[in-house]
Amino acid sequence: MIKIGILGCGTIGGGVIKLLQENGNEIEQKMDCRIEIKKVLARTPEKARALGVKDEAITQDPDDIFNDPEIQIVVELIGGIETAKDFISRAITAGKNVVTANKDLIARHGNELYRLANEQNIDLYYEASVGGGIPIIMPMRRTLAANNILSMTGILNGTTNYMLTRMDKDGMSYNDVLTEAQELGFAEQDPTADVDGLDAGRKIAILAKLAFNADVSDFDVTCEGIRSIRQRDMVLARDLGYVIKLLAVAKDNDDGIELGVYPAFVPSRHPLAAVNDAYNALFVKGDAVGDVMLYGLGAGAMPTASSVVGDIMQIVRHINVGSTGTGNDLRMFERQVLPLAESVYSYYVCLMVDDQPNVLSAIAKAFGDHDVSIQSVVQKYAKNNWAELVLVTHDVKKKHIDAALSEIGQLPEVRSIDNVIRVMNDL
Template sequence: MIKIGILGCGTIGGGVIRLLESKGVEIQQKMDNQIEIKKVLARTPDKARAIGVPEEKITQDPDDIINDPEIQIVVELIGGIDTAKDFISRAIKAGKNVVTANKDLIARHGNELYKLANEKNIDLYYEASVGGGIPIIMPMRRTLAGNSILSMIGILNGTTNYMLTRMSKEGMSYDAVLKEAQDLGFAEQDPTSDVDGLDAGRKITILAKLAFNADVSDLDVRCEGIRGVRQRDIVLAKDLGYTIKLLAVAKDKEEGIELGVYPSFIPERHPLAAVSDAYNALYVTGDAVGDVMLYGLGAGAMPTASSVVGDIMQIARHIKAESTGIGNDLRVFDKQVLPAEKTVYSYYVCMTVDDKPNVLSAIAKGFGDHNVSIQSVVQKHTTDNWAELVLITHDVEKKDIDAALKTIGELPEVGRVDNVLRVMNDL
């Protein structure tokens, strides 16, 4: 029998407890071993009582779990960084194997914790930290390990994907869809972490550490969220054969690692364009395997619990085989993060300009002076003396498009630059 302690009895903690209880017999048959929850840390004990945790298993003292010699696996599900890091570090030092779903912590301090886990020869598993119920970490760690991973492009935040899907399918505005998502409980009252791309940034950081053996943190990710995406951009994207998605991007290039989260145009025919509502997906390109897409529910109590329980079972097998710590050989190579201004993309630019002759040539010159060449231009909508001009550039360095947009914004013919978004043509 393997005894475990669970730190945190919220959405995911509750899901894990329910899954382990309901699948107890099946798990025992599959593993020829039993997993018993010995203690649950609950800051609000009523939450543990409400899901049927017996009184004698509920504690408000983390040391009842961390210092219990019978507990071999500690499952951290409190979230946040500092306290969770303290609990996990102490658990590892006490020789416990650890499972966590905590993307904030792994993205910020993962390498430090992996090192600690290595020193103690224990397992530190975190499948649920990226993509909730989608198996991503294990395939990256094991099945795809023989590849050089060239790029990973992910839709890794269900809230923003739900919002962009509603904006696209129902023609809703950003403000209306955010309110709806908050009313339905899909978005937090403070939606910053989702809509500003920070949550997706943490997840792509974890994947970049794993795939590129890079010592990166979430602070290295350039995050641009969806607050600026207008209903009009979605309509224009559709007209041009694209869908707008919030993409988390990691690329291993000779010049350095690129890490970013950007609302982007992707061609409608690309498999990521079909990932709708709260679903997540990761599109991985490896030099041997080619393109692989992993898809499923990226959040929610039971999908996430599914990943946490899978980790617990895997560690239980290692404990039985006395082989914990074997998968922890994470080496870190010295790789630089590519500065944002050196990243190269094609851009969509929507602007409101004077509806007069020679405007286009002035704009083309403004772009050309900064090495930006234009792939296509469409004049969409005209009112009074104004025209809406939509153009797509060829691939350019960010520093050049920024300089060109500054010049163009100052032209007397240009009323305003309405929006600028990346166009991912060669995913």
């Protein structure tokens, strides 16, 4: 029997307790070893009792877990960064293996915790930190480890994917779908982490560590969110053969790593275009394996608990054969993170202009002066002496398109630049 302590009894903690209770016999049969929850740190003991946790197993003092010699695995599910980091560090120092679902912590301080775990010869697992119930971390650590990972492109935030799906499929505005997502519990009352791309940025930082052996953190990821996406952009994207998704991107280029989160046009024929609602996916390009996509529910109590308990089971196997501490991610190297201004993509540009001669020539000249080549241009409609122009450029560095648009925005014939969105033709 292996005894564990659980830090936190919220949504995910409750899911882990429920899964261990309901599937405990099957788990024991698979491993020939039973997992017992000895202690649960619960800020509100009533929540733990409602889950069937006995009073003697409930504590409000984390030291009851760290100082218990019978507890061999600590499961951190309290969230946040500083307190969680302190708790995990104390658990590791006490010689206890650790499982966490804390993406914020791993993205920010993962490398430091890997080193500490290695020094203590214990396991630190975090499958649930990226993609909820989707097996992503383990494939990156093992199955795909022989590859040079060329790129990873992911839909890693279920809230924004739900919102964009509703805007695309049902014609909802950004404000209306945000309100709906908050009412349904998909989005927090403060949706900043989701809609500004920060949540996805933390996840792609974790994946970049694994794929590129890179000593990076979420601070290295440039994030652009979906606040600027209009329902009109959805319609125009469809007309052009695309779907708008919030993408988290990591590329290993010859001169460094590209990391970013941003909305983008995804070709309708690409597998990522079919990832809808609250589902997540990661599209990986490896030099040996080719293209691989991992897909599933990226959040929720039970999908996330599935990954957490899977990590617990893997550590139990290691404990039983005396091999803990052998699978931690330690070999991280300094890698240059390229400025997003140097990234090269095609762009969709939507302009409102005066409906008069020579407007297009003035715009084309400004683009040409900054080495921006136009692939296509369509006047969608004209009314009251103004017109909507939709342009798609050839591949260009972001700094060049930015410079061109800065000049175009000053042209007297241009009333507004309504949106500028990357077009991902080479996924």
